Amino acid sequence: MTQDELKQAVAQAAADYVAANAPAGSIIGVGTGSTANFFIDALAALKDRYPTAVASSEATRKRLEGHGIRVLDLNEVEEIPVYVDGADEIDGGLNMIKGGGGALTREKIVAAVAKTFVCICDASKLVDTMGKFPLPVEVIPMARAQVARELTCLGGKPVLRAGFVTDNGNVILDVHGLSISDPKGLEAQINQIVGVVTNGLFALRPANVLLLGTAEGVRRID
16 A cells, blocks of 8 residues: 555544544544645545534645635634544654644644544554654744754754744754653653743653554554
8 A cells, every 4th residue: 555545544544433432513623734634535524514623734724624614713612522633753652743744833732622632644653762753843933043052952953944934933943863762751841941832742642542554454552
């Protein structure tokens, strides 16, 4: 199977998970990225049952609305039973690195509201130790140089994501060279650096369910 076929398979599995676990009329949280886009396309078939969603980025909002799904501001929402999103890396504890698409802050906010976080990705994203994928850190622009110095002190090699501005008007430093043995501790430590909005480690709030696309089919890991 091609990578896109694996993504389509896990996206459909996620839509099936939503249909089985979220009551009709529920507001569904939707992430950002290529795998999430396949999920949006699968969710469109269920829009009569789930006509509203919360989006983690402007790109996701536009794709949902293009399918006729109404997108709500998170401030209007009290409960999200299921949030579905991809990951750039995920380990056996369902800790993740996210933010390759630059939507990490909004993704983290939506995940915080959701009762269940379903991660969808292909088998190449499952790793023993995270860090091969550069860790995105969203930063207030005036703090970029200072934050980069602090990240260097932590053993990383921060690189400004050139020509990119987040939906929140900030910049991203992609931190290379980390071997993340304590994802929860590192997530908290980086978030304490003044000028950091948040970082792409999702360990303090990891996934609850992983739907993993493999050549043998979709594996579910809880």
